[in-house]
Amino acid sequence: MQDIIDRLDRLRTEARLGGGQARIDAQHARGKLTARERLEALMDPGSFEEMDLFVEHNCTDFGMGESHIPGDGVVTGAGTIYGRRVFAFSQDFTVFGGSLSESNARKICKIMDMAIKVGSPIIGLNDSGGARIQEGVASLAGYAEVFQRNVLASGVVPQISAIMGPCAGGAVYSPALTDFIMMVKDTSYMFLTGPEVVKTVTHEDVSAEQLGGAITHSTRSGVADFAYDNDLVLLKQLRRLLAFLPSNNREAAPRIDSGDDAKRPIYSLDNLVPNDPQRPYDMKELVEKVVDNSDFMEIQAGYAKNIIIGLARMDGRTVGIVANQPMILAGCLDIASSIKAARFVRFCDCFNIPIVTFVDVPGFLPGLQQELGGIIKHGAKLLFAYAEATVPKVTVITRKAYGGAYDVMSSKHLRGDFNYAWPNAEIAVMGPKGASEIIFRSEIKASTNPEAKLKEVTAAYAANFANPFIAARKGFIDDVIMPHDTRWRVIRGLQTMEGKQLALPWKKHDNLPL
Amino acid sequence: MRKILIANRGEIACRIIKTARRMGIATVAIYSDADQDALHTRMADQKVRVGEAASASSYLLVDRILHAIEASGADAVHPGYGFLSENAAFCRTLQEKGITFIGPGPEAMLAMGDKIASKKLARSVGVNTIPGHPDAVPNAKAAVAIAREIGYPVMIKASAGGGGKGMCIARNDAEAAEGWSSAANMGRSYFKDDRVFVEKFIEQPRHIEIQILCDKYGHGVWLNERECSIQRRNQKVIEEAPSPFLDDAMRAAMGEQALTLAKAVGYVSAGTVEFVVGADRSFHFLEMNTRLQVEHPVTEMITGLDLVEEMIRIARGEPLRLRQQDVQKKGWAIECRIYAENPYTNFLPSTGRLVRHRPPEENDRIRVDTGVSAGCEVSIYYDPMIAKLITWGNNRLQAIASMREALDNYLIEGPKHNIDFLNALLAHPRFIAGDLTTAFIAEHYPEGFSGAPLDQETVRFFAIVAACVERAEEALLAPLPDTSDWVVSIDQETVSLRVSHAPGLDRIELQDGTILEVAEAYRPGMRVAKFTIGGLNRTVQIQRSDSGYTLTQGGRRVKAAVRSHRLHELAQRMPQKQRHDSAKTVLTPMPGLVSRVMVSEGQKVSAGQILCLLEAMKMENTLCAERDGIVATVHVRAGETVENDAVLFTFR
Numbered sequence A: 001m002q003d004i005i006d007r008l009d010r011l012r013t014e015a016r017l018g019g020g021q022a023r024i025d026a027q028h029a030r031g032k033l034t035a036r037e038r039l040e041a042l043m044d045p046g047s048f049e050e051m052d053l054f055v056e057h058n059c060t061d062f063g064m065g066e067s068h069i070p071g072d073g074v075v076t077g078a079g080t081i082y083g084r085r086v087f088a089f090s091q092d093f094t095v096f097g098g099s100l101s102e103s104n105a106r107k108i109c110k111i112m113d114m115a116i117k118v119g120s121p122i123i124g125l126n127d128s129g130g131a132r133i134q135e136g137v138a139s140l141a142g143y144a145e146v147f148q149r150n151v152l153a154s155g156v157v158p159q160i161s162a163i164m165g166p167c168a169g170g171a172v173y174s175p176a177l178t179d180f181i182m183m184v185k186d187t188s189y190m191f192l193t194g195p196e197v198v199k200t201v202t203h204e205d206v207s208a209e210q211l212g213g214a215i216t217h218s219t220r221s222g223v224a225d226f227a228y229d230n231d232l233v234l235l236k237q238l239r240r241l242l243a244f245l246p247s248n249n250r251e252a253a254p255r256i257d258s259g260d261d262a263k264r265p266i267y268s269l270d271n272l273v274p275n276d277p278q279r280p281y282d283m284k285e286l287v288e289k290v291v292d293n294s295d296f297m298e299i300q301a302g303y304a305k306n307i308i309i310g311l312a313r314m315d316g317r318t319v320g321i322v323a324n325q326p327m328i329l330a331g332c333l334d335i336a337s338s339i340k341a342a343r344f345v346r347f348c349d350c351f352n353i354p355i356v357t358f359v360d361v362p363g364f365l366p367g368l369q370q371e372l373g374g375i376i377k378h379g380a381k382l383l384f385a386y387a388e389a390t391v392p393k394v395t396v397i398t399r400k401a402y403g404g405a406y407d408v409m410s411s412k413h414l415r416g417d418f419n420y421a422w423p424n425a426e427i428a429v430m431g432p433k434g435a436s437e438i439i440f441r442s443e444i445k446a447s448t449n450p451e452a453k454l455k456e457v458t459a460a461y462a463a464n465f466a467n468p469f470i471a472a473r474k475g476f477i478d479d480v481i482m483p484h485d486t487r488w489r490v491i492r493g494l495q496t497m498e499g500k501q502l503a504l505p506w507k508k509h510d511n512l513p514l
Numbered sequence B: 001m002r003k004i005l006i007a008n009r010g011e012i013a014c015r016i017i018k019t020a021r022r023m024g025i026a027t028v029a030i031y032s033d034a035d036q037d038a039l040h041t042r043m044a045d046q047k048v049r050v051g052e053a054a055s056a057s058s059y060l061l062v063d064r065i066l067h068a069i070e071a072s073g074a075d076a077v078h079p080g081y082g083f084l085s086e087n088a089a090f091c092r093t094l095q096e097k098g099i100t101f102i103g104p105g106p107e108a109m110l111a112m113g114d115k116i117a118s119k120k121l122a123r124s125v126g127v128n129t130i131p132g133h134p135d136a137v138p139n140a141k142a143a144v145a146i147a148r149e150i151g152y153p154v155m156i157k158a159s160a161g162g163g164g165k166g167m168c169i170a171r172n173d174a175e176a177a178e179g180w181s182s183a184a185n186m187g188r189s190y191f192k193d194d195r196v197f198v199e200k201f202i203e204q205p206r207h208i209e210i211q212i213l214c215d216k217y218g219h220g221v222w223l224n225e226r227e228c229s230i231q232r233r234n235q236k237v238i239e240e241a242p243s244p245f246l247d248d249a250m251r252a253a254m255g256e257q258a259l260t261l262a263k264a265v266g267y268v269s270a271g272t273v274e275f276v277v278g279a280d281r282s283f284h285f286l287e288m289n290t291r292l293q294v295e296h297p298v299t300e301m302i303t304g305l306d307l308v309e310e311m312i313r314i315a316r317g318e319p320l321r322l323r324q325q326d327v328q329k330k331g332w333a334i335e336c337r338i339y340a341e342n343p344y345t346n347f348l349p350s351t352g353r354l355v356r357h358r359p360p361e362e363n364d365r366i367r368v369d370t371g372v373s374a375g376c377e378v379s380i381y382y383d384p385m386i387a388k389l390i391t392w393g394n395n396r397l398q399a400i401a402s403m404r405e406a407l408d409n410y411l412i413e414g415p416k417h418n419i420d421f422l423n424a425l426l427a428h429p430r431f432i433a434g435d436l437t438t439a440f441i442a443e444h445y446p447e448g449f450s451g452a453p454l455d456q457e458t459v460r461f462f463a464i465v466a467a468c469v470e471r472a473e474e475a476l477l478a479p480l481p482d483t484s485d486w487v488v489s490i491d492q493e494t495v496s497l498r499v500s501h502a503p504g505l506d507r508i509e510l511q512d513g514t515i516l517e518v519a520e521a522y523r524p525g526m527r528v529a530k531f532t533i534g535g536l537n538r539t540v541q542i543q544r545s546d547s548g549y550t551l552t553q554g555g556r557r558v559k560a561a562v563r564s565h566r567l568h569e570l571a572q573r574m575p576q577k578q579r580h581d582s583a584k585t586v587l588t589p590m591p592g593l594v595s596r597v598m599v600s601e602g603q604k605v606s607a608g609q610i611l612c613l614l615e616a617m618k619m620e621n622t623l624c625a626e627r628d629g630i631v632a633t634v635h636v637r638a639g640e641t642v643e644n645d646a647v648l649f650t651f652r
Helices: A002-016 A021-029 A035-042 A061-066 A102-118 A137-153 A169-177 A195-202 A208-212 A214-221 A231-244 A267-271 A283-290 A335-350 A368-372 A375-388 A403-408 A432-439 A441-446 A450-465 A469-473 A483-496 B010-022 B039-043 B062-072 B088-097 B106-113 B115-124 B140-150 B173-191 B248-264 B296-303 B307-315 B396-409 B419-427 B440-444 B456-477 B565-571
Strands: A049-051 A074-081 A084-091 A122-126 A159-163 A166-168 A180-184 A189-191 A226-228 A297-299 A307-314 A317-324 A355-361 A393-402 A418-421 A426-428 B003-006 B026-032 B046-051 B076-078 B154-162 B165-170 B196-200 B206-214 B220-232 B235-241 B269-277 B283-289 B332-339 B356-358 B366-370 B385-393 B411-413 B483-490 B493-502 B505-510 B515-520 B528-533 B536-544 B549-553 B556-564 B585-587 B592-597 B610-616 B619-624 B629-634 B647-651
Touching: A035 A074, A035 A084, A035 A122, A035 A231, A035 B565, A049 A102, A074 A102, A074 A231, A084 A102, A102 A122, A102 A137, A122 A169, A137 A169, A159 A169, A159 A231, A166 A169, A169 A189, A180 A214, A180 A231, A189 A208, A195 A208, A208 A214, A214 A226, A226 A231, A231 A297, A231 A307, A231 B565, A267 A283, A267 A483, A283 A307, A283 A317, A283 A355, A283 A483, A307 A335, A307 A483, A317 A335, A335 A355, A335 A375, A355 A403, A368 A375, A375 A403, A393 A403, A393 A483, A403 A426, A418 A483, A426 A432, A432 A441, A432 A450, A441 A450, B003 B010, B003 B062, B010 B026, B010 B039, B010 B307, B010 B366, B010 B385, B026 B039, B026 B062, B046 B062, B062 B088, B076 B307, B088 B106, B106 B115, B106 B283, B115 B248, B115 B283, B140 B154, B140 B173, B140 B196, B154 B173, B165 B173, B173 B196, B206 B248, B206 B283, B206 B307, B220 B248, B220 B296, B220 B440, B235 B296, B235 B419, B248 B269, B248 B283, B269 B307, B296 B307, B296 B332, B296 B366, B296 B385, B332 B396, B332 B419, B385 B396, B396 B419, B396 B536, B419 B556, B456 B483, B456 B493, B456 B505, B456 B515, B456 B528, B456 B536, B456 B549, B456 B556, B483 B565, B556 B565, B610 B647
Parallel strands: A084 A122, A122 A159, A159 A180, A166 A189, A180 A226, A317 A355, A355 A393, A393 A418, A393 A426, B003 B026, B003 B076, B026 B046
Antiparallel strands: A049 A074, A074 A084, A297 A307, A307 A317, B154 B165, B154 B196, B206 B220, B206 B269, B220 B235, B235 B332, B269 B283, B332 B385, B356 B411, B366 B385, B483 B493, B483 B556, B493 B505, B505 B515, B515 B528, B528 B536, B536 B549, B549 B556, B585 B647, B592 B610, B610 B619, B629 B647
């Protein structure tokens, strides 16, 4: 028996070496960790249990029959993060370049199925040259099997993808179907077609980094939600992200004792909004000051920065934060920011995460480019997302809420639970000047000094209508609150709405304007 | 006197209001558009707008201020320092209108206002002045003769020179002759002015000033000295009282000369006589400041007086309440000026909203004079001083220690600040030894500031702090084992340790077997926390980052990462990313719109050359090259909006 045990030990040790020491060294030389090292860093120490260590591919073409490596290029299994179970796969670039074979896809599918069954998050660490070309259509089938499961798991368990090496061609679609994509700067890239193909087809000369690096996707394309300096930082932040999330759509996110006083007043918020309505201010300051311990995990921080989204806790409970950012494009809604926020609102709604919205929005961004790009349809996504969300929704208008954008930004009319406004808030169809120009058009025209007349009527309009009390009189604003009480009022709103039940009419699924 | 209008803003306005209130006198604040909600306007009983943001359109407008006096019914004016405090015409106008000016009379102000005239006057009443020849020296031969008469070393300078240019020091006849020629040449070629002057060169000069107080009845006292030698580009940074250099005899001699001068001009109120003091213990009159000084609190701390109160009493016509023998000199006081500037980038001024501002708590040893609170704006329009931090101790070392602790406790987020730099200055062995000169900063930080030096003990200290912080943060999310074995990276150094935890107390075992108990007041999310490590108290500022923490203490700022042994091993495989070399890149100092790019790629630029114009906060700001170089890449175009710390230019 001891012989047999020793043999198993030896087999395991061999299998764990993956593609061998030379390839491991090459992986390290690129500044990357190996598949197993990454799982070690991701999981609680000693918690990872590997499955299918001895799976091999079944391809015999192109000499592949002679080349077998146990595990076949992907490490799969279960472990814990902060004591909570997760399933993960980690592609092993040292084995056949981490390429996806039928067998290795089956390994991935196996843990995905298990994760859905038991309701635990799925984490994919991607580092793969792409399809196992030798296997042909069998490899493509493998991808599709994974895609199908990504779709089935969507909205059931959180799915997080880390891109830690190449991820090209069909391989990009599994991450694209998941909830969040994290990338490593300089050592990862993802694109459908690489620089060589791009060069032959469009004659564009671009590097892999320009085409699909972490910076590109986190600032230009919006494909990646996070970009980090190296493997370890990414994995540390992946753990942090997981800690905010529930394990599945039937649970609430774990509540922690943050130790941060729910009633803490924040007096510096009383002069956050400048006296000059044209001057911007940093909405992130408000977000960071009201959430527990200033711990705000911003998502897509470098993309569509006119809207801020991210996760935080208030009174220990996870909340999703959506906030217009007046520092960028005056905080207006455009195509990119609408899509960015819409997807996040839907994510929160999937996973029972209450949504806290801070509004300072002058409207939708005007312009030919926006209209041709379909701002109507894309803006509708955010409207749709807020309207269908059944989680508790607390909204605070800090300055402007103009026009259709007022409706969109989690207004009372979209089943907002608590809608508050700061005393300086302006809720109107448009700014005082624009409104006056229309309402008093004939008076201004008739005046001997149209400019002075406009000024006069604008001032009168601003005095009478640019305030939150008209909306409050109609009950569209539940209360006008002191800025320094914002944290406590939001928390109390969330507490009041805890256990909120709201059913949608029966439907197969909705038809979000894609 | 029932109501005082304070013709000033910021911390000095707040400070004057406090005293007036204690004396039962009502106060009026004036404000510009930029100061609409400023602290001084909230503290005063009344406030009156005097104009637009720029000082020239508000605080310096005599007419507006006169109007404010009338409108508010104030019967007295305290000018603070700066602005109109030494404006004799303003002072005279008030006199004519029957408004009390809390300060000296216009005659004294005028007499001391002219540098050359005041020196002549000083000399005439027996006050030491720097020996020198009053007229231009016609040739090298004359220069030598005059130098011999004054005594070497002498300073030979071109009339139009300054800042080191066209100036030289001569220690003998040959150098004096040579110096004259080169100064004359320099003056002729650069400034078209070949006049050359010769005066005594003061070796290792210190700036020491005497505070005086005179009433309307010819009585006067000197209230000891303040040493203000720690300056950067003639801007005082750290002041103290008394001076570590003076003995009682010298102090009395300087005090008596200061008083002699004050009496010679019929001085009334508080004033300051500045001296330059040489290594040979000679002292020479520089100028007299006919107002309250920024650094007056150090005098107050050691004398127990409230100078503003004394000024008010004198202005009301009360005789001095103390005689010279009543003047105290108790313990030691130090003042640090907290400026909104970035010491790490050659002291580039920094402005913007004070996102967080929490000064240390005041007590009988710590005083904070500030005109801002969290949420206030450090405006581009005024002096960038955020606060004055003053500490008192029984002796100099105690005062320094209190100051260092107070600086560690001072939280400022938003604008960059010089707290690290101040803390490093205070820890400098030469500063601690009291071995100061006005060239201290220039000599010790010629290349700017990059943090106080980091020694092994400090590395260990930071490692322990990081471990305790990590422990508290991680324990929030899941229970931790009773002990954790960790490796902490502090910048490039590493420390292995084992942490065992009990509520409020961590036990740290270091690799060498040392066991330390750490009492910590740290709770997750805290930005400032006190750690008692092995009985030693220290306050640390903590900022989280993606990979760990940035810790600041004692003028040192380090990056800390806490990892298990295994993860530490893996971390060694992580590539070292190229950080922006600040010498080779120009970053945006503030968010704004690039209105014009003035250089192109491949262009040679010299230090100080304008690289681009940045429109921020409705103001055009120039961004200049910090040193000579060649532009490698221009990363921006005109019309582009840039964020804070975006790379604008890279140099080869």
